[in-house]
Amino acid sequence: MLQKNEDNERQRAFSRRGLLLGGAQALLLTGLAGRMYYLQVIEADRYKTLAEDNRINLRLLPPPRGRILDRFGLPLASNRQNFRVVLVREHAGDVEKVLMALSQLIELDEHDTKRVLREVSRKRSFVPVTVRENLTWDEVSRVEVNGPELPGVTIEMGQIRDYPFADSMAHVLGYVAAVAERDLTGDPLLELPGFRIGKNGIEQKYDLALRGTAGTSQIEVNAYGRVIRELNREEGKPGDELVLTIDGGLQTYAHQRLQGEKSASAVVMDIENGDVLALASVPSYDPNLFNIGLTIKQWNDLINDPLHPLTNKAIAGMYAPGSTFKMMVALAALKAGIRPDYKVFCPGHMTLGRSRFHCWKRHGHGWVDMHEAIQHSCDVYFYDVSRKVGIDNIAAMSNQFGLGERVGIDLNGERGGVIPTRDWKLANIGEAWQGGETLVASIGQGFVLATPLQLATMVARIASGKQVTPRLTRGVRADAAELEEGVAPPAPEFLPLDVSPAHLDLMREAMDAVSNHPRGTAYRARIEEEGMELAGKTGTSQVRRITMAERAAGVTKNEQLPWRRRDHALFVAFAPVHKPRYCCSVVVEHGGGGSAVAAPIARDILLETQQRDPAGRRSLPIIAGTQIVERG
Amino acid sequence: MAVDIFLSRRNPELTLRQKFWQLNWGMVLLLCVIAGVGFAMLYSAANGAMSPWASRQMIRFGLGLVLMFTVALIDIRFWFRYAYLIYFGAFALLVGVEVMGTIGMGAQRWIDLGFIRLQPSEMMKVALVLALARYFHGVSSEDIGRPLYLILPIMLAVAPAGLVLKQPDLGTAGMLLLAAGAVFFAAGVRWWKFALVIVAGLAAVPIGWQFLHDYQKARVMTFLNPENDPLGAGYHSLQAMIAFGSGALTGKGYMQGTQSHLNFLPEKQTDFIFTMLAEEFGLVGSLGLLGLYFLLLAYGFAISLRARNQFARLLALGLTTNLFLYVFINMAMVMGVFPVVGVPLPLVSYGGTVLLTVMIAMGLVMSCYIHRDIRISRRGTAEV
Secondary structure, eight states: OOOHHHHHHHHHHHHHHHHHHHHHHHHHHHHHHHHHHHIIIHHHHHHHHHHHHHHEEEEEOOOOOOOOTTSOEEEEEEEEEEEEEEEEEHHHSSSHHHHHHHHHHOOHHHHHHHHHHHHHSOHHHSSOOOEEOOOHHHHHHHHTGGGGGTTEEEEOOOOOOOEETTGGGHHHHEEEEEOGGOOOSOOGGGSTTTTTOSSSSHHHHHHHHHBOOOOEEEEEETTTTOOEEEEEOOOOBOOOOOOEEHHHHHHHHHHHHHHHSSSSSEEEEETTBBBBBEEEEOOOOTTTTHHHHHHHHHHHHHOTTTOOOOHHHHHOOBBBGGGGHHHHHHHHHHTOOOOOOOEEEESSSEEETTEEOOOOSTTTTTTEEEEHHHHHHHHHHHHHHHHOOOOOHHHHHHHHHTOOOOOOSTTTTTOOOBOOOOHHHHHHHOOOOOOHHHHHTTTTTTBBBBOHHHHHHHHHHHSSSSSOOSEEEEEEOOHHHHHHHOOOOOOOOBBBBBOOHHHHHHHHHHHHHHHHSSTTTTTGGGOOTTTTOOEEEEEEESSSSOOOOHHHHHHOOOGOOOOGGGGGEEEEESSSSOOOOOEEEEEEETTOIIIIIIHHHHHHHHHHHHOOOGGGGOOOOOTOOOOOHHHO | OHHHHHHHHHOOOOHHHHHHSSOOOOHHHHHHHHHHHHHHHHHHHHTSTTTTTHHHHHHHHHHHHHHHHHHHHHHHHHHHHHHHHHHHHHHHHHHHHHHHHSSSSSSSOOOOOSSEOOOOHHHHHHHHHHHHHHHHHHHHHHHTSHHHHHHHHHHHHHHHHHHHTTTTTTTHHHHHHHHHHHHHHHOOOHHHHHHHHHHHHHHHHHHHHHHHHHHHHHHHHHSOOOOOOTTTTTTHHHHHHHHHHHHTTSOOTTOHHHHTTTTSSSSTTTTTTTHHHHHHHHHHHHHHHHHHHHHHHHHHHHHHHOSSHHHHHHHHHHHHHHHHHHHHHEEEEEEESOOOOOOOOTSSSHHHHHHHHHHHHHHHHHHHHTTOOOOOTTOOOOOO
């Protein structure tokens, strides 16, 4: 009984303490519930964001670069499949063994193998490592066939820029290459490994339009970065397809035709709308090499080549225009009131002060009027009239014809040439203008410099009487839907020049005579085909000074001089002579005489142009009023 | 009927059949529901597959149920009689792993029986409560006030805790001491003595810190400042909290937990399984499971209060507290309010020993319920 009482007391004591313990535990559990509420309700949004950040990675999908087409839709720059072998370590097992097996099938050098081994050891086991790019079809099939012996090896396809015309289009198109540090603009596309941007030519000028916009792919990754699945995909916008004014076939022809020369350039333009149909410069280079990556030796060879293959001489080569400049002097003279029948006696030279200025024809032309002076390219005639007109008037006239400043073609690197004036000399050389310098300038020598593109523009303006401006890009290719509503953009309307049409007629007649009169300087390089005859003007510009002694002994023939000291040969022309549509300029560096070297090339190119007649054929439709975003 | 009940009160000796109907079926149901939640989460953890976890856990639970019923139906006096023997058996095993662990490599906490890896430290959680309940059953109210009578039970508790701490297993050692403390408290040990122990314990913290392993120190430091080092030691804690919080009110949906399925969550099938549940079912799910445990614990306390002998009272209370400690420490740990100490969520986390231990413990609690009216003399003889 005693024990029972005691037990009752113990039970009471236990109950007190048990309830206390239970209460304490209940309190702690309530605390847990409070913590749950805090994490899952109050802080839920923060943790949701953190969880999403954990799991979702945004990946950029590079858009296909827009193609570049010629005026008829011929692809000049396109994208081709680039096959590359990639290796995934976790599937490969023994990487070195797999690489050994792979090197039996495709070409792998020591360098590649080392790089792969290094990358493989640095990256996570499921990240693919590129072993080699640009596999040939043969190599692809060999790898595919031997798949079972190459665990972890797969072929991936990417895109690489392809220039089917290789070197004949290089100076127009430029090339694409890897993004350099200074090209970074904040566009995340540029930071993608392997992304390439335009580095020259059209590729550079219209890089933004060609590039397109990147798509995005939201992918779910796990804690180790392995891709689980794609959650969402937004396709990017492919780059615009750019349509050039170039006629691919004509460009190829011009390039081929210039191949015989060491260093030369040619421009063919449509006189009516300024379309540049061909723009060739030799020597050239293969832009495809830049995609794949040049070796250091290849690069050094290119930049150290004395013939400057990387320079587009048609727009960046500046030459003394020689006698091709004489039309400018003649027009300035006409404007100043000198009548076309004004005659000058040419004894073969002219004396001004203590200097004697020679005509190219040693014994002179006798009495010549303006027409004859151009036809025979008499220097003395122009010495005479230039003294009467003055350099500033000649310069003003030249400027109207596109000389002396950039004509503004859509390529980077265009140069503006030089048309000197009194002020120009004072500002740039710091000396006063000398009377004799006007004489030298009147035959396109001395300070006067022009690019082949400027010379072509000059001829286009002489032939049309309008302020023709060359253009290289027609616009963005229209797709079928846009064609429904779209109309091709109207041909550019050029304003007339501030030159009397009668004066221009005189120039055209004189140029006709140069080529089609048996005594013209370019008669041997005429076009005989009916209705395709050209009208032109030769030019031969000295790159050295002929001394009195040499002149006395007889001027050394060009063929006997070292190449570097020979004269530049120039020729400008338009055709057909009575209904001008095309114009052409040709400059052959150190080629010798304009009539002997440059004129036949221009003749062949203009004949080919007329036979192809790109202006008469229907060209690719383009979107009306498209603005092309340029990247400077 | 009324007579029957009267008789059964008068005569607590029951037949096996009567005992079976006396089983606490509400508790059995609760256990099954909680275990069922566990199976569902293990299925999800394996990305929708029964193997490797869910199926094995089910088999073990089935085994556990049989074991639990067996334990529950065995007379409470049997457990009273063999309480010390069981304790010393468990202690011997604990010493055994310690010796083997020294011989073998690193920290080994289990004995491999082939079909199950037995963790003696888990068995000790039950055995210690058994031994302490038996001891305090035999000590009168007056004697409990005498410090001399506390020496033996303190040794009973500290010896295994010390061994476990040496393994090193901070969580289990702490649980052993806390469960023992609860039994001491319920047995009537004076308040001021607890105060003394707590003060002494706090004073010992700086000394104890010296004995911690580096990774244990790192865990504690991480707990105190988890965002300090989000990719290093704090990574698990932080990712667990992200998983937990991102579940929000209703969760991301079953098997849709991104943190768990993309492996941001560590140990998702064992210690951090509650986080996965919270991520997939949100506050609704986490509060729901907490509620189930609350009910289970309430049952345990009710049983301890209802028992008419001190042994059953202390045993039921000690084991219930033990269950509470599992639940509380695990949940607090995954929610970032307790250091990561490696305590699983009972019945839900994957793992055999803890499951079996908890089932045995629940079996003993049920035995306390079935045999609630049996009186046991202080010396151990039954009284009617």
